[in-house]
Amino acid sequence: xxxSELIDNLAAQQAHLDLxxxxxxxxxxxxxxxxxxxxxxGERIEIRGFGSFSLHYRPPRLxxxxxxxxxxxxxxxxxxxxxxxxxxxNRVNRAFKTPPHPxxx
Amino acid sequence: xxxxxxxxxEHLFEELGLNxxxxxxxxxxxxxxxxxxxxxxxxxKLSGFGNFDLREKKERPxxxxxxxxxxxxxxxxxxxxxxxxxxxSRVEAYAGTER
Numbered sequence: 428x429x430x431s432e433l434i435d436n437l438a439a440q441q442a443h444l445d446l447x448x449x450x451x452x453x454x455x456x457x458x459x460x461x462x463x464x465x466x467x468x469g470e471r472i473e474i475r476g477f478g479s480f481s482l483h484y485r486p487p488r489l490x491x492x493x494x495x496x497x498x499x500x501x502x503x504x505x506x507x508x509x510x511x512x513x514x515x516x517n518r519v520n521r522a523f524k525t526p527p528h529p530x531x532x
Numbered sequence: 533x534x535x536x537x538x539x540x541x542e543h544l545f546e547e548l549g550l551n552x553x554x555x556x557x558x559x560x561x562x563x564x565x566x567x568x569x570x571x572x573x574x575x576x577k578l579s580g581f582g583n584f585d586l587r588e589k590k591e592r593p594x595x596x597x598x599x600x601x602x603x604x605x606x607x608x609x610x611x612x613x614x615x616x617x618x619x620x621s622r623v624e625a626y627a628g629t630e631r
Contacts (some may be wrong), residue, residue, distance in 0.1 A: 428569040430578045436565050437558070444554045453548055454558050459581045461543050462535065467622040471534040477563045479534070480613075482623060504624045507582070509613030516610070518571045519586065523609035 430455065466507050476514035483508040537563070570611055582615040 428436070438451040446454070462480070465472055472480040482505040490501045511519075541555040550558065566584065569576050576584040587610050594605035615623070 428566075428574050428576045430580075433562075433565055433569075433576070433578070437561055440561060440565075441558060444557060446550075446554070446558070450548070450550075451558075454544060454550070455562065457544060457547050458540055458559065458562055459578060461540055463581060463619055463622055465535040466619065467626060469626045473534040473536055474563055475537075477567060478611075482626060505626045507613070507615040507619055507623050509584075509611075511611045515567055515570065518567060519611055520608045522571045522573065523588070 430459075469505070474512070476512050478510055478512040478515055480507060480509050482506065573609075578616075580616055580618045582613055582619055585612050585614060586610070587612055 434448070434452050434455050437455070438446070438448045441451065462472055466480060466482065469482055471482075485504050485506055487503040488501050489498050491498050537556075537559050541552065541559045544550045544555040544558065545552055566576050570584060570586060573586060575586060578584075589605075589608050589610060591607045592605050593602060595602055
């Protein structure tokens with residue numbers, strides 16, 4: 428599912444909210460931007476039942492220029508990290524272990 | 533202080549003028565839509581932010597940390613997140629005081 432498919436799916440489901448497709452597009456853009464701003468400021472994101480995003484530190488290291496073989500000092504940096512929440516873990520794994528069957532339910 | 537769904541709904545109210553009820557619903561639906569796609573076994577690609585990928589893990593030996601008893605960790609499917617280049621470069625520069 429791409430971002431535009433996510434927007435289409437949301438637009439199709441939110442009839443009760445009466446938002447135009449363009450509004451849903453703005454919503455998705457605004458939410459992802461707000462999440463990016465939080466992480467760029469070193470703030471965690473905690474969404475119950477979905478998961479949490481935090482920053483992990485990568486210490487400085489000696490890298491190598493793959494073309495010249497020369498070593499280059501790389502500074503320490505932070506990278507975004509996602510830890511899936513319990514509900515997400517269970518749903519993904521349950522669907523994996525018991526694939527949907529037409530005669531089920 | 534962590535960013536929560538309530539903060540995100542509040543932000544939609546302030547930025548886009550959605551009413552609070554709508555904002556709360558659409559934030560809930562946004563995360564539910566991503567969960568549902570992953571549950572269907574679909575990768576989720578949000579350009580500029582990152583991809584939620586699915587990985588299948590084989591069964592491997594494990595141990596009950598309390599009793600030391602050996603119990604296999606069953607085969608499973610797990611979600612991983614790969615941040616996009618844009619998010620990575622925005623975060624890289626963060627010079628936090630704490631690790």
